[in-house]
Amino acid sequence: MFDHSSAVVAAAELDSLVTARKKKNKNTRKFSDEQIRSLEVMFESESRIEPRKKTQLARELGLQPRQVAIWFQNKRARWKSKQLERDYSILQTNYNSLASMYEALKKEKQTLVAQLQKLNDLMQRPPEERQSYGQDLGGNSILGESDSGDATKCESDIKPSLSMERSEHGLSVRSDGDTSTKAEYFGLEDEPNILNMVDGTMASSEDWGSLNSDDLFDQSNSSSHWWDFWS
DNA sequence: CTACTCACATGATTTACTTCA
DNA sequence: TGTGAAGTAAATCATGTGAGT
Numbered sequence: 001m002f003d004h005s006s007a008v009v010a011a012a013e014l015d016s017l018v019t020a021r022k023k024k025n026k027n028t029r030k031f032s033d034e035q036i037r038s039l040e041v042m043f044e045s046e047s048r049i050e051p052r053k054k055t056q057l058a059r060e061l062g063l064q065p066r067q068v069a070i071w072f073q074n075k076r077a078r079w080k081s082k083q084l085e086r087d088y089s090i091l092q093t094n095y096n097s098l099a100s101m102y103e104a105l106k107k108e109k110q111t112l113v114a115q116l117q118k119l120n121d122l123m124q125r126p127p128e129e130r131q132s133y134g135q136d137l138g139g140n141s142i143l144g145e146s147d148s149g150d151a152t153k154c155e156s157d158i159k160p161s162l163s164m165e166r167s168e169h170g171l172s173v174r175s176d177g178d179t180s181t182k183a184e185y186f187g188l189e190d191e192p193n194i195l196n197m198v199d200g201t202m203a204s205s206e207d208w209g210s211l212n213s214d215d216l217f218d219q220s221n222s223s224s225h226w227w228d229f230w231s
Numbered sequence: 232c233t234a235c236t237c238a239c240a241t242g243a244t245t246t247a248c249t250t251c252a
Numbered sequence: 253t254g255t256g257a258a259g260t261a262a263a264t265c266a267t268g269t270g271a272g273t
Contacts, residue, residue: 029268030268030269048259051258051259069259069260073259073261073262076261077261077263080261
């Protein structure tokens with residue numbers, strides 16, 4: 001059944017293997033500050049040390065070339081994982097920023113849709129009624145007035161402050177907070193289609209596709225240095 | 232102050248893979 | 253085209269060290 005003697009032998013072999021390995025590692029000593037400094041300086045200039053420089057540096061520091069090679073291997077691996085953490089953090093920050101921008105824009109869009117709906121209603125009325133409606137409003141644009149409820153409490157500072165202009169081409173909406181005119185042409189003959197432009201879907205995927213993914217890493221500190229590792 | 236545990240840093244090893252002569 | 257040496261990345265091990273209890 002169970003062979004005790006061979007089990008004991010196997011355990012002993014394993015034990016001696018472990019002991020041998022421990023002995024090997026027993027010689028491991030932390031490198032001196034000076035050695036580390038020199039290695040770091042070399043690593044700054046090149047993450048992969050040339051064989052010639054490796055031998056030279058090893059001699060200067062009183063180390064085996066093999067130790068220098070191992071130090072560079074470990075350094076590359078650990079630097080890379082740190083860099084991954086940094087990049088993850090940057091991505092997370094950028095994602096959060098984009099998400100809040102998205103929410104703010106969504107709310108702004110909701111406000112604009114509501115305003116557009118009011119304008120449509122207004123345009124459906126006969127001219128006389130339109131005029132009196134305008135007087136009822138005291139000459140103030142209906143645009144810019146806020147809906148009740150929390151929906152208009154944007155976290156960002158985006159405050160729709162718009163005015164309406166009627167021209168022979170149609171209706172345009174201008175943002176006062178911006179010197180440029182963000183005008184949209186609304187064909188009045190096509191009133192039923194007006195809302196199609198803002199039918200509840202956010203930007204199309206193509207719009208988002210115009211985002212440059214490189215920008216997500218555009219944080220000055222992201223040196224090109226580390227990309228070398230991927231090549 | 233001492234002993235203990237735990238997390239972390241670091242030097243070294245192993246393994247699988249790639250490159251090049 | 254097959255082959256062996258050399259180098260590398262990735263995973264892992266072994267040990268030292270400092271902080272907390």
